[in-house]
Structures are given as structure tokens and as C-alpha cells.
């Protein structure tokens with residue numbers, strides 16, 4: 296049976312009940328019977344739904360998809376070192392968030408939810424609004440005032456109602472939750488915050504399956520991720536774990552997380568050697584998608600990074616902009632948040648040379 300388990304109090308809820316977090320306020324994880332199977336891969340479309348057996352949606356007719364996933368991997372080089380780049384910015388709404396949204400919105404349809412509320416500074420909201428539009432859901436996205444205007448425009452053009460909130464990222468999340476508890480103009484909406492939903496991670500884990508399949512069932516030595524809430528890193532940790540359990544790959548790549556110096560709660564905790572991340576006072580950063588001073592899944596990110604033999608690193612605003620400029624001139628039109636990982640790569644290859652490295656280019660520019 297598929298169940299939603301609370302990480303805090305251990306309460307189990309059947310996955311047929313629409314909930315976004317435990318009654319105690321705790322984060323939920325999913326325990327499911329869905330298991331990766333590779334038997335029929337060759338007959339399937341190049342989309343993340345080719346790993347259908349691993350994705351905990353009961354009925355195919357609930358799937359909400361634009362054919363996302365299976366993004367290209369191209370070889371490039373940086374400072375003379377070869378690197379593999381996975382072009383996540385070619386996703387339907389412009390970022391890897393579509394991996395999470397296709398699964399989360401499919402589950403909302405399975406739960407007969409008609410209206411969703413999300414809080415996001417950018418791509419999470421864009422992505423959920425995009426998939427919400429495809430599913431015919433009413434969508435409201437709460438955004439911080441500093442949310443990039445191109446993202447707000449994209450949300451509105453696909454039909455979402457956007458509510459700007461003054462204050463911290465936490466205030467934005469609170470406003471979204473309160474709207475769900477008290478009812479808002481769209482009726483009784485469901486809180487579908489992508490930072491909390493376990494279904495979102497069920498989508499991002501396909502990143503790992505794809506990397507392995509596209510590299511002929513080998514894995515790179517290292518993968519560098521820009522880290523805000525860690526949804527791509529955590530999904531990958533699960534995904535590579537699944538592949539190891541099946542005996543398909545022999546080892547986990549080192550998962551390396553990069554954060555801006557201006558907002559690096561996980562880097563701070565990693566360097567202190569502690570097992571949880573305290574909230575930080577964030578300074579503004581060009582990498583708005585990583586401006587998460589208090590990531591709900593901080594503890595798991597630290598665990599995943601350490602268990603994989605990886606590390607956390609921080610990069611300055613200058614390094615981020617320089618990395619973005621380099622990539623743009625190479626024809627990769629990525630957004631500043633994506634450049635966080637590339638800036639980290641420049642630092643990483645200065646110290647380590649022999650490893651094979653892959654970097655997801657997570658989101659497209661225009662922000």
C-alpha cells in the first residue's frame with residue numbers, strides 16, 4: 296500500500312487522502328510499492344513517464360504531461376576540463392521543476408482537487424501554473440515582491456492568479472497556507488507547495504534514471520547541483536539509490552551542492568559538521584531560485600550529500616554572473632540560478648581533475 300509517512304511523529308496516512316503535510320506540521324515522505332522496471336523501456340517514448348512503474352500515480356488517465364524529461368546530455372568543457380551538461384532548461388515551462396510538477400499535478404487530479412495554491416519565487420510557480428493549466432485547475436501562486444517580472448508574467452499568461460507578498464520567503468509561504476485554511480476566492484484550494492510535497496520528489500528522481508540510461512547505465516563520478524530546497528539533489532539521491540538496489544549501477548555519484556554565499560544555510564551546516572541546517576539571514580542574490588534561507592528538507596540534503604561522499608560549496612555573486620556569461624557565450628541561455636552550479640564547477644575542477652562530472656543546467660534565462 297502507498298502511504299504518506301510523517302518524518303516527525305511517524306503517523307501514516309493512506310495515499311488516497313489528499314494532504315500536503317502532517318497534522319503535526321511535519322514533512323511527509325512517501326512509501327510506495329512503485330518500483331522501477333526497465334523491461335519495457337525500449338518501446339517507450341523519450342519522456343520521464345517511460346519509468347512509469349516507478350511513479351506512484353494509480354491510473355494512467357490521471358497523468359498530466361507535456362512529454363517532459365529525457366532532456367539531452369551534451370559534452371562541453373570548462374577551464375579545459377571535459378564536462379557533461381544536461382539541458383534541463385529545455386523543459387516545457389523552462390526548468391527542471393516540470394519533473395516534479397507533472398507528478399504532483401497528476402496526483403492532484405487523482406485526488407479530484409480543483410484548485411491549487413503554491414508559493415514560489417519563480418520557476419516552481421511557473422511550472423505548477425503550467426501543468427495546472429493543462430489539467431484545467433485554478434491556480435494561485437504567492438510570490439515574494441522581488442520575484443522576477445518575467446516569471447510573474449509567465450504565471451499570469453498561463454492563467455494563474457499571482458499574489459505578491461511583502462516580507463520574507465517564510466511570510467510568503469504562510470500567506471499561501473492561510474489562504475488554503477481560510478478558503479480564498481478560488482474556493483477551497485489545496486496547498487501544493489512544491490517544497491513540501493513528497494510527490495514532487497517522485498518526479499525529480501527520474502533525473503537519475505535518465506542520466507544512467509543516457510550514459511549506457513554508467514554514472515558520472517560527480518554531479519553538481521544548485522541547491523535551494525534540494526529537490527533535484529534529493530530526487531537524484533533516491534533515483535540512484537533505486538538503480539543501485541536493482542544492481543543496475545554499482546555506485547552512487549558524489550552529489551555536490553552549490554549555494555550562493557548570500558544564502559547558504561546548507562553550506563554553513565556542512566562546514567560546521569552538524570546534521571541540521573539553521574535558518575540564515577539571507578542577503579539578496581542574483582540566483583533567486585536558491586534564495587531559501589530555511590529549507591524544510593535541510594537535514595535530508597546534508598545526509599544525502601554526506602552519504603554520497605559529496606560536499607557543499609558556496610560561490611560569490613561575481614562568480615555566478617561570470618559563470619552565466621561564459622555559458623551564454625557558449626550558446627546556453629541559462630538563468631542566474633543555474634549558473635550557481637557552473638560557478639561551483641569552476642571551483643571544483645580547480646581542485647579535482649580526474650573525475651567525470653555532470654552538471655544539470657536547471658533553468659532558462661529571461662527573468
Ligand SMILES: *Cc1c(COP(=O)(O)O)cnc(C)c1O
Nearest residue numbers: 418522523524525526527657658
Ligand atoms: C528551483 C531551482 C533551483 C533550485 O532547486 P532545488 O531543487 O530547490 O534546490 C535551481 N535552478 C533553477 C533554475 C530552479 O528553478
Ligand SMILES: [Zn+2]
Nearest residue numbers: 301304317319
Ligand atoms: Zn506528524
